[in-house]
Amino acid sequence: MKNQKPIQDYYPDELSYCYGCGRNNEYGHHIKSYWDGDETVSHFTPKEYHIAIPGYVYGGLLASLIDCHGTGSAALAAYKAENRQPDTLPAFRFVTASLQVDFLKPTPLGVELELRGKIVEVKGRKVITEITVSANGEITVKGKVVAVQVPETFLK
Numbered sequence: 001m002k003n004q005k006p007i008q009d010y011y012p013d014e015l016s017y018c019y020g021c022g023r024n025n026e027y028g029h030h031i032k033s034y035w036d037g038d039e040t041v042s043h044f045t046p047k048e049y050h051i052a053i054p055g056y057v058y059g060g061l062l063a064s065l066i067d068c069h070g071t072g073s074a075a076l077a078a079y080k081a082e083n084r085q086p087d088t089l090p091a092f093r094f095v096t097a098s099l100q101v102d103f104l105k106p107t108p109l110g111v112e113l114e115l116r117g118k119i120v121e122v123k124g125r126k127v128i129t130e131i132t133v134s135a136n137g138e139i140t141v142k143g144k145v146v147a148v149q150v151p152e153t154f155l156k
């Protein structure tokens with residue numbers, strides 16, 4: 001992952017306002033997704049106000065992290081499947097069709113979280129990924145994201 005540019009840095013400016021991953025959204029989470037071998041990885045440290053109950057992270061935030069790491073991983077996988085770099089055309093633009101989240105254990109606040117993505121399927125306009133969230137080396141949340149390439153008509 002060293003020296004890699006995150007996939008979100010290839011999104012064009014006008015599509016970079018997503019609350020989860022848009023670099024142009026000053027209030028957002030700025031999630032960044034990279035390859036790490038055959039898996040994808042992202043790191044995020046929740047702020048003290050991302051709280052559920054004292055000491056633990058709010059589940060909605062965790063779902064957001066899975067959402068955007070899932071769509072970012074989908075884009076990474078789509079380029080890889082075509083053996084292309086993300087700065088080549090045509091560009092892939094994915095949105096979330098389905099997001100499933102299982103909260104396995106409480107996720108502690110105050111530590112960096114690691115998200116890891118496995119590419120389950122790349123088929124047509126659809127990519128399915130499985131994402132885990134770990135804190136202190138222990139998986140606390142897992143999710144499944146179905147990302148679909150947006151129809152061209154959405155982007156005009």
Ligand SMILES: CCCCC/C=C\C/C=C\C/C=C\C/C=C\CCCC(=O)SCCNC(=O)CCNC(=O)[C@H](O)C(C)(C)COP(=O)(O)OP(=O)(O)OC[C@H]1O[C@@H](n2cnc3c(N)ncnc32)[C@H](O)[C@@H]1OP(=O)(O)O
Pocket residue numbers: 011015016018020021067068071072093094095096097098123124125126146148149150151154155
């Ligand atoms: C609200 C924003 C929408 C517009 C966005 C415009 C541009 C975005 C461009 C770039 C993105 C760049 C940066 C942002 C990156 C990430 C965003 C973060 C994530 C989000 O925050 S994003 C907001 C929440 N997101 C939505 O607001 C989506 C609303 N929704 C739709 O816009 C349609 O619903 C769509 C396009 C998803 C599908 O519509 P469609 O007509 O293209 O689908 P179609 O039937 O052709 O299915 C094709 C294959 O996907 C399977 N499939 C479809 N839906 C499924 C489901 N629910 N579960 C399981 N599988 C499903 C089918 O089964 C088939 O699979 P198969 O080929 O195997 O049969």
